[in-house]
Amino acid sequence: MxxxxxxxxxxxxxxxxxxxxxxxxxxxxxxxxxxxxxxxxxxxxxxxxxxxxxxxxxxxxxxxxxxxxxxxxxxxxxxxxxxxxxxxxxxxxxxxxxxxxxxxxxxxxxxxxxxxxxxxxxxxxxxxxxxxxxxxxxxxxxxxxxxxxxxxxxxxxxxxxxxxxxxxISWNWEGQNYDDKSVRLLTTLQERLKRNNILIRNVNLKDFKNETIKLREVYNKAWDQNTGFVPMNDEEFDYLAKDLKLILDPDFCLIAEQEGKIVGFGLALPDYNQIFKTIKRGRLLPTGIFKLLLNKKKISRIRIYALGVIEGYRKMGIEACLYGTIIKRYKERGFKCAEAGWTLENNILINNAIIAIKGDPYKKYRLYEKDI
Structure with a gap:
């Protein structure tokens, strides 16, 4: 029954x-x-x-x-x-x-x-x-x-x-198995962007509230043509940002800015699932919180969670600069693997860019539909 x-x-x-x-x-x-x-x-x-x-x-x-x-x-x-x-x-x-x-x-x-x-x-x-x-x-x-x-x-x-x-599609890199062309060209790319008064900087956690307001605008503009996209209102984006702030690393939260206007951003997150996997039934109390606090430095993977540039600023090298900076810091910090994802299978531009730096399409997720 x-x-x-x-x-x-x-x-x-x-x-x-x-x-x-x-x-x-x-x-x-x-x-x-x-x-x-x-x-x-x-x-x-x-x-x-x-x-x-x-x-x-x-x-x-x-x-x-x-x-x-x-x-x-x-x-x-x-x-x-x-x-x-x-x-x-x-x-x-x-x-x-x-x-x-x-x-x-x-x-x-x-x-x-x-x-x-x-x-x-x-x-x-x-x-x-x-x-x-x-x-x-x-x-x-x-x-x-x-x-x-x-x-x-x-x-x-x-x-x-x-x-x-x-x-x-989710993409994977193991160790140093990636094309570091964007890292080698990083200085050149940065100089090119600088001529257009565009710079890449870390997120300012001390002014996170104002950063969040500007980032929401970019998020809703950069992904608005994607299949199934839904813009986030202020409260929803603040809720997400508040949660992400607890786990984000400023070195991997990058902002592309032109004269105070945010035109793109890239966000990579430490893979806290490596710790969550050890927390029985997802309970932080009584012992899970200690596992979380004591094992943060043992995380060996990052996930490139979001990387987008608004219309009018694409194909200027901003995307490559964001990727290059993340890869450079990934190497400096000694991470062992990275995931980027997900990307839509029909996003040819970004998928080809990931393939060019030797991303391995190692996982695939599917959205289904049915007439009601």
Missing amino acids: IEVIPVSSKKELTDFIDFPHDLYKNDPYYVPELFIAQRDLLTKHPFHKHNSLQTFIAYKDGKIAGRIAAILNNAHNEFNKRNDGFFGFFDCIDDDDVAAELFNTVKNWLKEKGVTQKIIGPVNFSTNEPCGLLVEGFDSSPVLMDTYNAPYYINLVEKQGYQKQIDL
Whole structure:
């Protein structure tokens, strides 16, 4: 017997967050999300002020067998002139019947909300947050803020009639196995940009509030042509920035600026998943916090999380300068590997640039869609 219920209590929310820990308890590549971060995301994130979300738990024979969230993202529909719904936070045992009940529940909920076009996912809550179903690259753990799932999820989703919308690619470098042309040309590139009064600098953490205001404008302009993009409002970007500030390294948060105007930025983050992997069930207390504090210096990987330049300033060498500076500091700091991602499979310009510096497309995530 399969039963799907809406999450409505603190205990059910805890069960919803904890289910993947039990599902993947024997998976060597699984990394638990921090409980407090997931709880706040599902209950306190500014997204909830202007959009709707309902989480569901599936039980089979009295035991938790799956979870999913139905998401109505009004900002997406307004910006893209659509009437779509989304699914996210999908985890399930290898059981087609359980998956069918979960997806049908999402479809019915979205129909009640007036959605008439497509259901898209997985996204948690949009492409601004972790998204995509892992379809290639199951032989390593996810890097910070990447999704993870077992290979059988592909069949679970596709048997429900979902088809590929677009693939997202993550790129990898091991050790010094990269083309350092952008590093060798860094001085030349910087001089060229300087003639146009453009400089590359570190983020100013002492003036982080004002930096965040300018960075939000760049973020919403630099990615606005990407498939499925949703602009972030002030509160949402501040929420993200506040979280990132806790873990960012100023040496890897770079700003391209022309006479006080920010025209691009590059952000690489230490891979805290290397620590989170050791924190049982994502609980920082009582001992997880010590693992976090004591092992920060042992992190050996970075993730190039975002790198973008606004229209009118592209192809001037800013992108190469940002990449070159990150690579140079990666080498100086002794990191052993790096990930860049994700990028859209149809972003030929940026993908070719990554291939040119020997990026290895080692993981692929997929966004699916289905007519409602």
